[in-house]
Amino acid sequence: MEVFAERIKSAFWLVGGLMFAIGLLGWYDRFAHGHAHAAYGNIVVWGLWVSVYIFFIGLSAGAFLVSSLVYVFAVKRFEPIGRLALFTALVTLLLALLSIIVDLGHMGRAWHVVVYANFNSPMAWMLYLYAFYSIILALELWFVLRTDFVRLEPTGGPGARLYRLLALGSSDASEVRIAADRRIVKVLASIGVPTAIMFHGGVGALFATVASRPHWHSGLYPILFVLSALVSGGALLAVVAAVFQDGVRRHRELILDLGRLVLALTALDVLFQVSEFLIAFRGGIPGHTAGLLLVINGPFKEVFWIGQVLLGTLVPLALLALPTRKNPWAVVVACGLIVLGVFAMRLNIVIPGLAVEEIRGLAATVSTPRITAHYVPSAAEWLLTIGIGGLGMLLFGLGERLLPRTQAEEN
Amino acid sequence: MATCSRCASPIGTETYLLEVENALLRAGFTDVHHVRLCEVCKREAANQGQATGATASPPSAELPTTAMAVSRRDFVTRLAGVASVAGAVAVGLSAATGLASPSEPRKHRWGMVIDTRRCVGCQACMVACKxxxxxxxxxxxxxVTNNMLGERPEDKPVFSAKPCFHCEKPPCVDVCPVSATFKRKQDGIxxxxxxxxxxxxxxxxAxxxxxxxxxxxxxxxxQTGDGAYRPPSPEYNQFRVREHGASPVGNVRKCTFCLHLQDENGEYDRAAGRWPACAKTCTGHAIRFGDFLDLDSEVSRLIRQHQTVRVKEEFGAEPNVLYLL
Structure with missing residues (x-):
């Protein structure tokens, strides 16, 4: 099993590097040609990049909320995964930032949100909460790791220089200081929990408040976003914990626990989503069902039936509920599938919600690929997305090498 | 239950009355949608509006106090005014809401009445706009959309030209994170x-x-390649030439009722050809443009004399483009 884990790690670096390299083409295209090679248009105005964005911030908020089990609620059994969860939250948050900034028509004007604030806009609030959340997250992670930076810096091991840099000049590793750090972490984490919920729930509200897109316009949406975040974040952590550093060897019990947590959350998530469908279809208002009909019977129904339902929900639920739940690798596979299933779900939120022409006959008025309800992400969009995914893998790889283990783990 | 802002009697189902809104706008209320009137008071306000015409003789003595009519947006602006000493952020804020003088009365309510019976589907408006x-x-x-009636295939198609509706309560404006899009105070564009x-x-x-x-x-x-024809657009009188990375490339764009054709006083002149291109060119004279605040305008007369519909009324955006069927 250990050999297997090592092989996974090498393959991981290789795939990550390759994806990142491919992504450079996408970045070049985005800077050289702007949005000209993106396939979204004026009916489906948001596409793959926005879907990827809400996927990543969901992972971030979910991982952060799982970390709060350690740093706010002091759940001992999740202790070993605390810093890993915070690290995951930070990396996925960075990836989210990259995916949304390329989606802007004018990337260089992102700062306008601060100067020309519109407090009526859910998007403006989302961006302020993004900024606040990222500060809390970075501070919390730093205070969690500070003493380790100080402790590891003189050992001269791999990354000693980096640790010295990251210690930001602090050198106090006394018990008193450690206790003080712990209190600060608890305060930060306690502020972080409502922040993460507001942030990601706020992204749900960003969609839900758009009354003109009935597919999104549901009071369940903000809650569904937070719930899906917990599901995907918890599931990703199980995968990361299995590969990261000591991996399954040390985290066996923890992974099984995460599996149980993810099972419960996924069941709740399914309940919410089923409710969304049942209410809409029994009500039968064409505007409300149009998007859902595209999800279950549109040109990309496989994304729903195979990606979201079969591989993303039914198979992992079975793996997590049947006796395979005691096998950590089965749990990891199930959790990996759940993460992919949530990605499919994110696509099914953004695209079918938009792929209904606002005025009947609108798409037929002009013959242009920019005014059509049909959307398939273009090569340029995929390349950039793959690159961002690759960057994420490389960052996880670096973290795997350099993130200090807890003292308990080293002993 | 809502109560009437004037006589305080309870209001049941509300009906929409353009004249009432116009009377209130003329009286200086910048956001008339927070005023609720019962049916009786509505008729009275409308009659007053009819009688006073375009002059700004206010029914305000009997209408609600300004305090009651202060809209959320005005409130935010006033807050911003207070905070403006705090620095650049707040300056940006008050600039963002774009209200130098919040009580300045609305001069115009530009809009259209589009007669679908007169639309032949020639798409000349689309070309003229381009x-x-x-x-x-x-x-x-x-x-120009073309919808056949599904159950009656032998019927003639229903064409309808669709510009921006320049809604009274535009859902697009509130969502903009940087206040880059807004409804002009003076004429609602x-x-x-x-x-x-x-x-x-x-x-x-949105x-x-x-x-x-x-x-x-x-x-x-x-327009591509060397020596290509790249004309500047007269939009907003800015005469921008489109180039990679420079606005309006990478921006959202929309119909402006050709406001660059207004004179310095914000007036159009139909006889001089300074009139929105689509309405000017419409072969069947289906697109009628005008000022709903001017009770003698063609569009005001049309909506008085005919039953008009507004598209997707249930969204509450209150479009200023109305259709005759």
Missing amino acids: AENKTPPGVNYVV VVIDYDRCIGCRYCQT CPYGARYFDFGEDYPA
């Missing part, structure tokens, strides 16, 4: 500040009518 605003492929400020817009396209999702278009930076074949 020629006027020099919009790129995929950006169409006005489109919904505009976009190209230099401020970040191109997030949130407004496009518009129930598909009236907003993102400029992807594409050109018509005649």
Whole structure:
């Protein structure tokens, strides 16, 4: 099993590097040609990049909320995964930032949100909460790791220089200081929990408040976003914990626990989503069902039936509920599938919600690929997305090498 | 239950009355939608509005106090005014809400009445708009939809021209994270500040009518290559030439009722040809443009004399483009 884990790690670096390299083409295209090679248009105005964005911030908020089990609620059994969860939250948050900034028509004007604030806009609030959340997250992670930076810096091991840099000049590793750090972490984490919920729930509200897109316009949406975040974040952590550093060897019990947590959350998530469908279809208002009909019977129904339902929900639920739940690798596979299933779900939120022409006959008025309800992400969009995914893998790889283990783990 | 802002009697189902809104606008209320009137008071206000015509003789003595009519937006602006000493952020804020003098009365309520019975589907309005605003492929400020009635295939098709509706309560405006799009105080035209817009396209999702278009930076074949014909667009009297990375490429764009044709006083002149291109060119005279605040205008007469409909009324955007069927 250990050999297997090592092989996974090498393959991981290789795939990550390759994806990142491919992504450079996408970045070049985005800077050289702007949005000209993106396939979204004026009916489906948001596409793959926005879907990827809400996927990543969901992972971030979910991982952060799982970390709060350690740093706010002091759940001992999740202790070993605390810093890993915070690290995951930070990396996925960075990836989210990259995916949304390329989606802007004018990337260089992102700062306008601060100067020309519109407090009526859910998007403006989302961006302020993004900024606040990222500060809390970075501070919390730093205070969690500070003493380790100080402790590891003189050992001269791999990354000693980096640790010295990251210690930001602090050198106090006394018990008193450690206790003080712990209190600060608890305060930060306690502020972080409502922040993460507001942030990601706020992204749900960003969609839900758009009354003109009935597919999104549901009071369940903000809650569904937070719930899906917990599901995907918890599931990703199980995968990361299995590969990261000591991996399954040390985290066996923890992974099984995460599996149980993810099972419960996924069941709740399914309940919410089923409710969304049942209410809409029994009500039968064409505007409300149009998007859902595209999800279950549109040109990309496989994304729903195979990606979201079969591989993303039914198979992992079975793996997590049947006796395979005691096998950590089965749990990891199930959790990996759940993460992919949530990605499919994110696509099914953004695209079918938009792929209904606002005025009947609108798409037929002009013959242009920019005014059509049909959307398939273009090569340029995929390349950039793959690159961002690759960057994420490389960052996880670096973290795997350099993130200090807890003292308990080293002993 | 809501109560009447004037006589305090309870209000049941409310009906929409354009004249009432106009009377209130003329009286200086910048946001008339927070005023609730019962049916009796509505009729009285409307009659007063009719009698006073375009002069600003206010029914305000009997209408609610300004305090009651202060809208959320005004409130935010006033807050911003207080905070403006705090620095650049607040300065940006008050500039963002764009209200130098919040009580300045509305001068015009530009809008259209589109008679679908007169529309022959020639699409001349689409061409005229392209020629006027020099919009790129995929950006169409006005489109003509063609809907056959499903159950009656032998019937003639229903064409309807669809510009931006310049709603009284535009859903696109509130969602803009940088206040780059707003409804002009003086005449209600919904505009976009190209230099401020970040191109997030949130407004496009919020518009129930598909009236907003993102400029992807594409050109018509005649506009590509060396020595190509790249005319500046007269939009907003800015005469921008589209170039990669420079506004309006990467911005959301929309119909402006050709406001660049207004004179310095904000007036159109139909006889002089300074009139929105689509309405000017409409072969069947289906697109009628005018000022709903002017009770003698063609559009005001049309909505008095005919039953008009507004598209997707249930969204509450209160479009200023009405249709005759």
